[in-house]
Structure formats: structure tokens, C-alpha cells
Amino acid sequence: MTQKIGELLEAAAGRALPVVRGIDDGQLGDRTPCAEYDVRALLNHLFQVVVNFQALAAREEVDFSRAPEFVTGDWRSRFGEETARLVAAWDAPGAEEGTAGQMGMPARTVGLMVLGDLTVHAWDLARATGAEFVPDPGVVEEVAPGLAALAPQGREMKVFGEPFPVGEGATAFERVLAVTGRDPGWRPAGS
Structure with a gap:
């Protein structure tokens, strides 16, 4: 049976929260795998996504x-608090x-889409700040086909990069990262 978005978001948030809470203010200017964002800008983007997708769940314009x-x-x-509101919004009757x-x-x-953003950007932030991040396997299983299907449109809109080549031994999550244009082996310079 397909899992509800609210349940998946709860699992994804559970993995993302320790990463975000562990970010030191001194790391806010550090580079991330998203070349156009430093840590602060990526956090602001992720906050905006989390808040706006609460409204989308309620059929409000953003x-x-x-x-x-x-x-x-x-x-x-x-x-x-905002991720808890996101989970509740997508768990509401009729949200899906x-x-x-x-x-x-x-x-x-x-x-x-918001599930993918929460998961992939948590990885981005973890890589940028040296935190540990392992995505929930059920989340990866659900977002992989959707992100692959949305990838061509994402590239047209300049929100995904060109697919990054990965080998046959790549994990399911490494393939998700690659389809969004990320190098799964990305590390900050000097690490």
C-alpha cells in the first residue's frame, strides 16, 4: 500500500531536523552542493518551501x-515547528x-515534490556542514520515480541540473541525487 504523504513527511522531517538543528551560525556562509546557495540561503529556501507547501496542501495560492x-x-x-505544520497539513483529510x-x-x-525537497536539501545541508544524514528508505522509494519524472521539467525551470553520471553500484538515494544534478560524492573544498 502506498504511504500517505503526511507519514512520509514525518519520516523525512525526523531525518532533516537533527541536520538543521546542528548547524552552527559560523557555518551559514559555507558553500553547499547547490552552487547558487550558501548554507543561509539554502536554509531560507527550505523554510520557504516548507511554509509554502503547507498552504498548497490547503489549496491556497503561494x-x-x-x-x-x-x-x-x-x-x-x-x-x-514549521515542519510539524507541514506534516499536519499533508495529513489532513483530502490533502492528497x-x-x-x-x-x-x-x-x-x-x-x-516537497518530500523530495525536504530530503534532498537535508542532504545538501548535511554535506555542507559535515553532519550525518541517512534518508528514510521508504521516503527514497516514494520520491525516486516522481523526481525522475519531474526532472525534465525541473531542468527547463532551472531547478535541477543535468543528470550526474553514477555507476551501476550507486544506491537508490545516490540515483535520486544524480537525477537532480547533484554529485553524490560532493564534499566542501578542503574536507
């Missing part, structure tokens, strides 16, 4: 063009039914 500053005050605790968002995509697809 504005991704605004980039608010979320990394202020007690942002580590706030990230936990019909369509969501300006593009009129199936709601489950939209839910899988």
Missing part, C-alpha cells in the same frame, strides 16, 4: 517569488486528493 529571511531569532526551533497549486498538478505529486 508566492515563490518572495524570498523572506527565515534565519533569524530561534530559527532552529521554528524549523521544527484533486489538484494543488497554480500549475494544477495532482495533489499527491505536489506532496511528493
